[in-house]
Amino acid sequence: MQRLNVLKTWLATRFPQTDIQVEFAAADADFRRYFRAIFPDGTSRIVMDAPPEKMNTDAYVHAREVFAMVHVPAILDRDREQGLMLLEDLGKVTFLAALEHDTRREVHKMLLLEAIDTLIEIQSGSREGVLPPYDEALLARELNLFPEWFCDKEIGKPLNFAQRKVWGEMSRVLLDAALAQPKVYVHRDYIVRNLMLTAGKPGVLDFQDAVYGPIAYDLVSLLRDAFIEWDEAFVLDLVIRYWEKARAAGLPVPDSIDDFYRAFEWMGVQRHLKVAGIFARLYHRDGKEKYRPEIPRFIKYLKRTTRRYGELAPLYGLLVELVGKDETDAELQSSYPVLGFKG
Structure with a gap:
């Protein structure tokens, strides 16, 4: 719950005076979790939550650049210190x-x-x-x-x-x-x-x-x-x-x-x-x-x-x-x- 509050606060600072709905999207086998941020116009983004004391997102950023020849999520914003990243939403259907x-x-x-x-x-x-x-x-x-x-x-x-x-x-x-x-x-x-x-x-x-x-x-x-x-x-x-x-x-x-x-x-x-x-x-x-x-x-x-x-x-x-x-x-x-x- 504490990490979710950190995530919501971060979104609020990035998008002030915007009513953003946040819902759970997925979790990995490690400590990362993903939430879907839904904006008033119906568009959505994915927020990666990677607790910085347990995860380092540098490898993700580097690999994303290496794999840019295929459809990998765009990185729209990142807070390295808090372990938060705003990503393109590729949908819900795996x-x-x-x-x-x-x-x-x-x-x-x-x-x-x-x-x-x-x-x-x-x-x-x-x-x-x-x-x-x-x-x-x-x-x-x-x-x-x-x-x-x-x-x-x-x-x-x-x-x-x-x-x-x-x-x-x-x-x-x-x-x-x-x-x-x-x-x-x-x-x-x-x-x-x-x-x-x-x-x-x-x-x-x-x-x-x-x-x-x-x-x-x-x-x-x-x-x-x-x-x-x-x-x-x-x-x-x-x-x-x-x-x-x-x-x-x-x-x-x-x-x-x-x-x-x-x-x-x-x-x-x-x-x-x-x-x-x-x-x-x-x-x-x-x-x-x-x-x-x-x-x-x-x-x-x-x-x-x-x-x-x-x-x-x-x-x-x-x-x-x-x-x-x-x-x-x-x-x-x-x-x-x-x-x-x-x-």
């Missing part, structure tokens, strides 16, 4: 809401292809040294959220000596694979909840953690989502379409779709492990229950991928030791005869 409202496959494909076109536009502007590197240290910190928060706290099974050895070996394999990928701008949370349905190009939100790193990362974020899931054949089709568009745009994807799909899947393993750890941390450390029910989806993603590749078999075995077998393990392993993928 891609996730649109996809849940209309479940037709062709609609999902159309919207996801729009998201892919926007992603390629972001990646095509990539330059080294502009954003922080998605380096080994950061990738490793993210990976280790899994044993720290999922294993220890969520399921109460700290890794034993033998399991830690497997974890270390598999972490090295995943890190090497991620670091070997060509590097581009990475939004780092390019999901349908962070894309807005607008009259023109998709609006892009929540980009403040952007880095320079593996080219497959944002695509796997988009297509292996926390809150909505598509079948394997549908995902494969969209991966191929991305690969074709990326090649046409001159992006540094592999010449072989087999190689790119492997990179996509292995990058997914790193991200799924990280997200399972983050969602567990949000619940056990921060008391945020919203994301916890989605953890099983990421365990399913992990099992499907790790059982598909022989090199990742030890990680699949570790997952089974930790959470047991379920219907995921009983499913027939997906096969791709055209591309020749093998487990």
Whole structure:
């Protein structure tokens, strides 16, 4: 309530003698909250509330400049000391809401292809040294959220000596694979909840953690989502379409779709492990229950991928030791005869 009063007072100083209605709009997994300021003429703005003792909005401002080639919210005003920012309002309809409202496959494909076109536009502007590197240290910190928060706290099974050895070996394999990928701008949370349905190009939100790193990362974020899931054949089709568009745009994807799909899947393993750890941390450390029910989806993603590749078999075995077998393990392993993928 105190922060909301600070926000309203700030608006009043910026727009004196104006009757502004303020309503809650959204909250992030961190400490940021968003409010919609509705003006007497019916127009609206978004106010970001980022408590300065907990958040630094400099990264948001910088990433917004870097991603200016796509539709990101304009910054209309900013009070750095108070952690307040007035932003362009991109509307109320996220891609996730649109996809849940209309479940037709062709609609999902159309919207996801729009998201892919926007992603390629972001990646095509990539330059080294502009954003922080998605380096080994950061990738490793993210990976280790899994044993720290999922294993220890969520399921109460700290890794034993033998399991830690497997974890270390598999972490090295995943890190090497991620670091070997060509590097581009990475939004780092390019999901349908962070894309807005607008009259023109998709609006892009929540980009403040952007880095320079593996080219497959944002695509796997988009297509292996926390809150909505598509079948394997549908995902494969969209991966191929991305690969074709990326090649046409001159992006540094592999010449072989087999190689790119492997990179996509292995990058997914790193991200799924990280997200399972983050969602567990949000619940056990921060008391945020919203994301916890989605953890099983990421365990399913992990099992499907790790059982598909022989090199990742030890990680699949570790997952089974930790959470047991379920219907995921009983499913027939997906096969791709055209591309020749093998487990």
